[in-house]
Amino acid sequence: MSLRALASDPSQSKGRRFGEQGGVVRGPRDLFQRDRDRIIHSIAFRRLRHKTQVFVAPDGDHCRVRLTHSIEVAQIGRGIARVLGLNEDLTEALCLAHDIGHPPFGHAGEEALKKAMMAHGGFDHNGHTLRTLAHLESPYPLFDGLNLCWETLEGLAKHNGPVRHPGWALRQMDEEFPLDLQRHSSLEAQVAAVADDIAYDNHDIDDGLRAGLLTLDQLMEQPFVAANYRAVEARYPHAPQDRLLRELVRDQIGVMINDVIASTLANSKAAGVENCEDVRGAGKTLAGFSSELAAEERKLKRFMYANLYHHPEQLAAADAAETVVTALFEAYRHDPQLMGADWAARVPDDEQGKVRHIGDFIAGMTDRFAIDRFAEIHGRDKVPDAIRHA
Structure with missing residues (x-):
């Protein structure tokens, strides 16, 4: 079964906020x-x-x-x-x-x-x-x-x-440009949201293992992970553990994707939606995990927060990062010229505008750019130890 009738159609788009000049050929794209x-x-x-x-x-x-x-x-x-x-x-x-x-x-x-x-x-x-x-x-x-x-x-x-x-x-x-915020979004947006969950649920496990902040023993305490790992071991009984762990991540992504596809089809059929606007007016999210896998995924997230995101090393880095961002904000508020000529020249006269302008500047920074700007203002030796390596 396909949900093609529910798909967003570029030829039926509500368009762009600003009209664009015609006649510019940059490839046959919708x-x-x-x-x-x-x-x-x-x-x-x-x-x-x-x-x-x-x-x-x-x-x-x-x-x-x-x-x-x-x-x-x-x-x-x-x-x-x-x-x-x-x-x-x-x-x-x-x-x-x-x-x-x-x-x-x-x-x-x-x-x-x-x-x-x-x-x-x-x-x-x-x-x-x-x-x-x-x-x-x-x-x-x-x-x-x-x-x-x-x-x-x-x-x-x-x-x-x-x-x-x-x-x-x-x-x-x-x-x-009114975006109809009170209703649900297209199925494409709902799929993007669950794809985000699938990616970071599994790839953060991979990065956590690689960094040594997670162990296989910890992961095996999670029933969903344990079941998938045992299946991988059974298929490849003689493979080294590091390869089995990477296969585990791939398997879990596949399990989650298949569940989302089946669940989204079932939810859309049950809701009786016939087009994209029906999806927005359905009153609930249609694309996502089944209730069973959603429960397992929530358990996995709790595990990741407890053991990776809130790991002492991670918390120390987070505290250091907050110190850097807070110090940059205070420095720019005191002297906007520190942002550089271009951004300083466009600082609004009112306080709210000024604060939001500084927020725009900092939010656009990369990690390393923020650390370097902090070091320029306060000295490289003042960069917190937890992120000084950067």
């Missing part, structure tokens, strides 16, 4: 394909290669970063979309762009910015993704932003479901 390509060619996307996924500014070349994670999410999402008959290009665009709004140092950097900007609306990485793509990344002559089509912006805004209480950045975007 709206969703152009959006994907605009994202790939953006500076903001390139910066993801030096932004934290799990490990802050990692020394090792083999650790995942936001860029490689986003590419892996896109591979998983596009594969699911293809089997289901959904629009692969829109799914891929959403997967590639979903983390563009993350500041340096991942969630630690986000917490620091949220606190620093609290009196002026705070900071939210998902809202900042929209802000980056619609305002800050501006390579075109006649308008700000990448001028992505409605379906792409809508999917990024609410791929995790309806947004009842949007932050200031997303609210501003919605006022400029």
Whole structure:
């Protein structure tokens, strides 16, 4: 069974916020394909290669970063979309762009910015993704932003479901180009969200094992992981453990993908949806894990938080990252010239505008750029030990 009738159709798109001049030939691409390509060619996307996924500014070349994670999410999402008959290009665009709004140092950097900007609306990485793509990344002559089509912006805004209480950045975007925030998103956006879960659930295990912060004995306490590992051992009884562990990760991704495909088909049939607008009005998420696997996935997430994300080494790095981001924010607020001539020249006169401008500048930084700017202001010897290696 295919869900092709539920797929987003670029020929039926609600269009772009700004009209674009016709007559420019840049290849035979539809709206969703152009959006994907605009994202790939953006500076903001390139910066993801030096932004934290799990490990802050990692020394090792083999650790995942936001860029490689986003590419892996896109591979998983596009594969699911293809089997289901959904629009692969829109799914891929959403997967590639979903983390563009993350500041340096991942969630630690986000917490620091949220606190620093609290009196002026705070900071939210998902809202900042929209802000980056619609305002800050501006390579075109006649308008700000990448001028992505409605379906792409809508999917990024609410791929995790309806947004009842949007932050200031997303609210501003919605006022400029209404995104129907109270309803669910397209199936492509829902697939992108679950593809993100599948990717980091499994690839973070791989990185945690490689870094020595997780052990096989710990993982075998998780029934879902243990069952998959025993199946891998049975198939390859003489293979070395390191190869078995990588096969485990691949197997778990496959199990999750197959579950999502079957569950999404069943949910869509049960909901009686007949087109893309029916999906938005269904009142619930249709693409995702079955209830059984969703329960196992939640257990796995709790395990990962307890044993990897909140590992003492990780917490020390997070504290160091918050110190760096907080210090940078305070320094720029005291002397905006420290941001450099271009950003300093555009500081708004009002305090709220100034704070948000500084937040934009810091959020665009990579891990290493933030560390280097901190070192320039405070001295290299003041960089916290937990991230000094970077």
